[in-house]
Amino acid sequence: MAAIFDTISEPIARRVTAGLGKIALVLRSRAWKGAAPAGVTPTQVQVLGLLCGLPDGIRLAALAQLMGVSAPTASDTVSSLVAKGLVLKEPGTDRRSIGLRITPAGKALADRAAAWPDFLTRAVDVLESDEKTAFLRSLIRIIRSLQESGDIPAQRMCVTCRYFRPGAYPDDAGPHHCAFVDAPFGDQHLRIDCAEHEAASTAAQAENWQRFMTGERVARRAENLPGQFAR
Amino acid sequence: MAAIFDTISEPIARRVTAGLGKIALVLRSRAWKGAAPAGVTPTQVQVLGLLCGLPDGIRLAALAQLMGVSAPTASDTVSSLVAKGLVLKEPGTDRRSIGLRITPAGKALADRAAAWPDFLTRAVDVLESDEKTAFLRSLIRIIRSLQESGDIPAQRMCVTCRYFRPGAYPDDAGPHHCAFVDAPFGDQHLRIDCAEHEAASTAAQAENWQRFMTGERVARRAENLPGQFAR
């Protein structure tokens, strides 16, 4: 059965990569159409989006890493945003470093410009509810793998968070627990970029990941679910 | 169950979009590291990749559409590739149009530079076999939806091909049939960019899609499976 295609086809992982590449391409080209009317570029919107989620500010080198570009490129982009009054440069902890913060005008523009990827959100929404959950789960596996291999900077995902308690309940629809908001949740609620994320220790991450992947349930509820005040 | 997260979470489709955006980002930044050693840019590699799959050549406007950029941008990129001897400009059907073709040197470089997204292929490969198949299927649904809404140019996917015969066999592992190579195949072999693709009529696409999505099987094998010589 299907023996011929096993030999003539490219590996499935490579075809998936190609598909992700197609989506990456359209995201890039759509980004221009979404950003240009606001008088900015896709890269600039990206920076504003990152800074929105970082109320404490960030130094330039760290921003460059999050953007996936070199420090000079990040410096240029930030300079033009400062010139447009969308970003503020503050003195950093160090006298040689700077703290970057978004201005109210920048925040307003970021909120307005955040709608452009809606075309992709609508396309994702054609998937069945269960299929979306499975897709999100697979996506998280892929991103975590990229993070482990060092191809992507640390993401603020549930699965690497110190507040994540996988398999804390017998309930199949909501087996996990978030100790920050102290509430149960399911795979369909897993986050990829949570503002409240705090990285767990490497050992805890590995243990949680193992539990998450196998779907193992942990009975010891009370002692295992310290909320946000039980640090 | 999980009631709180239903209200405080962003919709799952939006989180999926964000995840796809993360991958798009790393693909873009890795593209530089993969292309630069070969003396080209990511955009140029992309053009070479597209031309590799188009042995009959292509006109500039069509290339621009596939690239998702404006015609002048495509013209610039092509010019620099011509200057590097990687692409050839030939007279087109029209005296105002041109035919673009890849040179042997361009083909060699494209083959060498095609390995850079391997880091993502490895990450995708951490998924279980079944999970990969499901992920590919979902990806295809998303891409097809983008295609229907006009957000992405026509892709050369099985599900829109005139040789595609979904559900032609009772075999769960290989229910489909490709009438071009005249062989059965399964979801795990679905292609997103097949060189042999020929678009089916809109009506046939809709019918095939319906059959593909519902998993319906079609018994009438002989009359339903004209091979590549039975046009």
Next chain:
DNA sequence: AATAACAATTAGGAGTGCTAATTATCTGGC
């Protein structure tokens, strides 16, 4: 034959993205 539509390019400008070099600052050893 005049006009409109089309394919590609050119002009001009802001921005992206790199490496290498520079300036200012911090850190560690002696």
Next chain:
DNA sequence: GCCAGATAATTAGCACTCCTAATTGTTATT
């Protein structure tokens, strides 16, 4: 205390990306 070395950010210089608007030549329409 002071100097070598590491760091944070910027500058310089270059090639390329990406846009809109205008241009040139060709084809289609009327």
